[in-house]
Amino acid sequence: MFDILIANLPYLMKGTVQTLWLAVVGVGLGTLLGMGLGVTSAMIGGGVPALIGTYVFIIRGIPVLVWMFLAYYMLPQLGLVVGDVTAVIGALVLYTGAFVTEIARGAVMAVPRHQTEAAKALGMRKFTMLRLVILPQAVTLSIPPLLNNSVMMIKATSYVSVVGVWELTYAAREVVERTLAAFQIFLGVMLIYFLICYPLTLAARYLEKRYSYEH
């Protein structure tokens, strides 16, 4: 019954590799970017938090699909000739980064003020305090939303197919056009996405337990 799916599985697996690659690079770099911006925004004063806030506001206010189109069509208009893969990865990184910025900022802000006071009273300077007191507690707080965001963004990699970047969803559409077996092919695709995302959910649960401490 699933013979068409089975026959095309190697091709879909190739697409899966491409999806994983996009996810690791796009979501990974975006998460790093967001953590840096979020912590910066929470820790320093002046105009920087407002600037970071503007970035978050603009990126989050527009659907990721639209950002894919913008990255693909707008960059060449601006004279930036980049490959289509680079363009969509850029969009994924910026999009992930915006959400992670808010997660990281929120986590740092959620560490009680008493904790920073205790650290200050012991003579710790800002960076030491950040490294030893704030970040370890903020990390614990941010694991669940970060993993949740990663799962969202892994699924968002499927949007890159709209501008012709090849990955799992694109490959699936090709196979369906050729075989007309939409049901079983997309059933397979569904299963593959699930198999990518479900372990992350499990990892989130494990990490949450591993790094939790009672208050």
Next chain:
Amino acid sequence: MSTSADIPMVRVKDVYKSFGDLRVLDGISFDVTRGEVLAIIGPSGSGKSTMLRCLNFLEEHDAGEILIEGEPLGYRVRADGSRVREPEAEIARMRSNVGMVFQSFNLFPHRSVRENITMAPVSVKHVDKAEANARAEVLLEKVGLADKIDEYPSRLSGGQQQRVAIARALAMEPKVMLFDEVTSALDPELVAEVLTVMQQLAEEGMTMVIVTHEMQFAHDVSDRLMFIDGGKVIEEGNPAKLLAKPKSPRLKEFLHRFRASFN
């Protein structure tokens, strides 16, 4: 030439502090000499906690000067009266000489008792890890918690947490210790164990500034009692005398109300 023995450990000179329109410290001045135990009492909202928090720059004074062993804290006052904020490194260095114990303990929940105590000496004073560890053991012995060294704060009672907090502050070998209503968050039966540790410290000659509601403790342990209200020192002196024969109407009223609460 003045020797270090002449310089007061803490000197507060005409300090003002407001939160918005509310003036909390209203030109307050006092000294704490080396080895002295000063207890500060006063009604809530009198500015006593704010005063204490100014002594390690957790609150920044708006005007006046605070000196720790002759060194300006937070702001350096120029000859023309203008003040310059000290750089962050300098503020941190000054704070490392002033230990503080908080009402709500504020231990680091993600670190064991041992790490709570060794963290600052290792990261701030660059004390060797083994040495910091040995010192943590000695300090825990002193506060009666040697067996809790590898516990996490959440596993300890309030009284135990507060004693760890005292050990943590002592690990920095501060010149002066500040205690901000350290027994107020404790169950009544746990108060004594914390006060005993503080009394022991006082007997060892530690310079201490204690904001407290424990009138009996202030009477027994402090060398000098200071009653503040409205951000000013209203009355100060020998604790026994002050409590037995208050002069100012405000202290009389405060003590009257305080005693009435026990009847």
